Amino acid sequence: MDITDRLFLATVEFFAGDARRIQHFTKVHAFARLLGHEEGLDERTQFILECAAIVHDTGIRPAEAKYGKNNGALQEQEGPACARRLLEPLVVEPDIVERVCYLVGHHHTYANMDGADYQILVEADFLVNLHEDHESEKAVRAALDRIFRTKSGRNLCRTMFGLRD
DSSP states (O other): OOHHHHHHHHHHHHTTTOHHHHHHHHHHHHHHHHHHHHTTOOHHHHHHHHHHHHHTTTTHHHHHHHHSOOOHHHHHHHHHHHHHHHHGGGTOOHHHHHHHHHHHTTTTOOSSOOSHHHHHHHHHHHHHHHHHTTOOHHHHHHHHHHTOOSHHHHHHHHHHTTOOO
């Protein structure tokens, strides 16, 4: 079993009893994996992206426990520590742990996205959230224009939501 599989199972355990959140990160991971491959990411960046996609929402539980809510800012605040606890036992290189924690701590910040891993993580999360939140075509188009920058992400968004130019 590779590291991403072990991280996936550890994150399922982290969210035990919360099938909705497990389903969410599963879908984000699947889209991130696909988009990373389509965009031709190198192996290291692809690995970082997939790890971040798996643990991106781990800040939800501690945010709810501490503050009674889990908005994006609180997820970014609380998520990196949880991600670190899940990643470090898997003997992942420290610089990879740091990058994944950075992505977890910024995945609701849409300015100054500083790498393909960051951009694709945000796009994958948007693809899932737009569907799960039953967003209107107008909202999908706004996200497509404002958030999506990769060719594969833009194409997938258009196809998934049946948008015509």
